[in-house]
Amino acid sequence: MKFTEEHLWLRIEDGEDEVTVGLSSYAAGELGEAKYIELPEEGDVISLDDPVVVIEGGEDAVDILAPLDGEVTEANTRLIDAPDIITDDPQGDGWLFKMSIDDADALEDFMSEAAYQKYIR
Secondary structure: OEEOOOOEEEEEEOOOOEEEEEEOHHHHHHHOOEEEEEOOOOOOEEOOOOEEEEEEEOOEEEEEEOOOOEEEEEEOOHHHHOOHHHHHOOOOOOOOEEEEEOOHHHHHHOEOHHHHHHHHO
């Protein structure tokens, strides 16, 4: 699993051309209880730093930006009816979306879990 400075996690799936993207436990804790989520659609082509997810929690709405260039292959639609899953299990059932990526080498630019733990301290 890799982590971004924007507090997303990326889990490599089926080789190196698909990743699952979610909010880190740290970010979910900072967000508070998620009340509403807007997800991308399957087939959406996204570019690095495109706003791709909106999560409303506590008093704030947070835009989640695309961590890589690629195409959305699946969105976790369970979150629409139960956005609190993001808070309860952010690095498990609370994943946000899956995407095929254009450049698997770009994953090397992200932090390991150990490096991310140092980053958030």
